[in-house]
Amino acid sequence: MRRFLTKLAITVAALFVFALGLDYIITHSLWHSKVQLLDRYNTAYWSEIDYNMLIMGHSRGMVQYSPKILDSILHTDSYNISCNGRAIDAQVNLFNIYCRNHPYPKIIIQNIDHLTLHMSNMYEREQYLPYIVYDKKLYNATKETEQFNWSDRIIPLKRYAGYNNLIKEGLHIKNKMYSPWNENKGYEGRERSWDGSEFNKIDKIHFDTNQQAVQIFENYLSDCTKHGIQVILVFAPMYIGISEKMGADVDTMFAFYQHIADKYGYPILNYTYDSISYDTLNFYNASHLNRRGAEQFSLKLAQDLKNLLQ
Numbered sequence: 001m002r003r004f005l006t007k008l009a010i011t012v013a014a015l016f017v018f019a020l021g022l023d024y025i026i027t028h029s030l031w032h033s034k035v036q037l038l039d040r041y042n043t044a045y046w047s048e049i050d051y052n053m054l055i056m057g058h059s060r061g062m063v064q065y066s067p068k069i070l071d072s073i074l075h076t077d078s079y080n081i082s083c084n085g086r087a088i089d090a091q092v093n094l095f096n097i098y099c100r101n102h103p104y105p106k107i108i109i110q111n112i113d114h115l116t117l118h119m120s121n122m123y124e125r126e127q128y129l130p131y132i133v134y135d136k137k138l139y140n141a142t143k144e145t146e147q148f149n150w151s152d153r154i155i156p157l158k159r160y161a162g163y164n165n166l167i168k169e170g171l172h173i174k175n176k177m178y179s180p181w182n183e184n185k186g187y188e189g190r191e192r193s194w195d196g197s198e199f200n201k202i203d204k205i206h207f208d209t210n211q212q213a214v215q216i217f218e219n220y221l222s223d224c225t226k227h228g229i230q231v232i233l234v235f236a237p238m239y240i241g242i243s244e245k246m247g248a249d250v251d252t253m254f255a256f257y258q259h260i261a262d263k264y265g266y267p268i269l270n271y272t273y274d275s276i277s278y279d280t281l282n283f284y285n286a287s288h289l290n291r292r293g294a295e296q297f298s299l300k301l302a303q304d305l306k307n308l309l310q
Helices: 002-030 036-046 059-064 067-074 088-101 136-142 150-154 164-170 211-226 240-246 249-264 291-309
Strands: 053-056 078-080 107-111 230-235 268-270 283-285
Touching: 002 164, 036 088, 053 067, 053 088, 059 107, 059 291, 067 078, 067 291, 088 136, 088 211, 107 291, 211 249, 230 249, 230 291, 240 249, 249 268, 268 291
Parallel strands: 053 078, 053 107, 107 230, 230 268
Antiparallel strands: none
16 A cells, blocks of 8 residues: 555656646746737836836727837837736736836826726636746736636646647647737737727617726826826727717716826826717727727827927
């Protein structure tokens, strides 16, 4: 019996060491990945560049703000760290990672809209997997929303279970889901034409807030004030039909954000009713500008920011 238990212990130990080594290889490879899913986190953790302006938001931030255009007019060095498909909690988590590894930026352009003040919903939760073992603060900030637990940090490879494409990326095996992207300082202009099919199915669009998300947002703005960061809140253009389907909620949204902006002394730039918003040639769906619209907007925003910051 003792001999059997000894062999079993040796086998288990060997498997644990193998899993630990494989986990290390996959994780450290993902830290250097350039796929869209991970690039912003890798920039926040490892980039040797200290950007003096950050652009924050969800997918509307990612596809609508061009750092190169903004930098060319404002003479800044900016990066777009917007989180695709993610609300304010994830945006602030990424911002905190950046600030733990770099000096605080001087300026933040924060995209705001009717979807900002919610909590994230596990969309692409695998984006956290390469980091939560080594960053306890990130683990603590995400364990509830992403349903992580102690075993994801302790048992090698356990957190990667079911994410085969991410494992392939970590082992440098080609996969269709995580292909390298042509990022432009975090900006992803999309060459797409208008498709209003999903928008046409919606009768009413609401402005709702989550109280926990509002508190996260206010704590983040308070921290920016404490560290001398100039925050500019921006309502980027959205197809005018969204405003129409929001009805009175549009004014409620404007008033809500204005109250918070006044509380912390930050300006709001509002492009909801800009001429860009009325032309579907500028959009690929009702919420997102295509490259044509995004670069028109970025030029307009840059000029307005230049006047505002002066």
